[in-house]
Amino acid sequence: MSELIPVALGLAGTVALWLVAKRVYRATRHPLTNPVFLSVVTLILLLAGLHIDYQEYRKGGGLLTVMLQPAVVACAVPLFRQRRLIRRALQPVAVGVVLGSITGILSAAGIGLLFGGSGEIARSLAPKSVTTPIAIELSREIGGIPDLTAAIVICTGVLGAMIGPEFLRGLGVKSRFAAGLAVGTAAHGIGIARLEEEDRRFNTDLGTAAGVIGMTLNGVVTAILLPILVRILAFFAARLG
């Protein structure tokens, strides 16, 4: 029985914090109050302050991770609702995501190297924009550190969710569809969570649907292109080989 207490606390604590964070975000709409970011930072500080081991927290909090699977399956619904618009935009979507995938792989690995990272670090960075299970597998395949890739993927998702829509607006991307596609391509599921929050305000699901397409297509495209692109990059950057 006593073993259930940390489980219940971890679970209930995470849910409660997230609900508060969501309210704070809706009141301020400031990137730094992004609900995922705010909850994660608060929890990390709480665990450190209360000297709770992460493994202990994971017993309860980790139960929420399981819910990711049905939530991703549920993403078929916005996709289905927006199927006509997506069908009309197939070519721009395909070109946009393929370019995003190539840009992501080459720039993550290339900038990693330019900033003095080792080949192993660069290879761990290369799959950073795709959803975690795919990224971990690809990292292993190309000789990266899968654990490091998983951490980088989460950071990428949080960053894309925090500033993606604002950054795109600043660039002049006004179309909700194009912006959603870009956030899904760059920041996978965490980005989609942000798109859903945005869509809710305008009573639509267009951005969410576009984000789901971006995440899914980028996963497929990156899985195909990554090994080839890393080999090409290694030809020009000896340190990667």
Add this chain to the structure above:
Amino acid sequence: MPVPGSVLGMVLFFCALLFGWVKLERVERTSGFLIGYLGLFFVPSGVGLLAHLDKLQQAWWPILGGTVLSTLLVLSATGLVTQGLRGNAGNDDE
């Protein structure tokens, strides 16, 4: 090629909706609820960064630089190209 079960499930669920095996009205509310909590389901993985801090610190600048700059580049590439290629078709989805 690694295909996560959840992504495969989403594709199958989409097909089920497309072929009318599942009626949209019956799943709209539940799916909306689940997607509304999508962010929450990522929080424990985010807290998990705590366990990997040593790995991130071993190459702080390359990892930070690569992550931040590359994310901005991907957003720009996909966003600008998709909007540009769609031309006026994008005006209706404000």
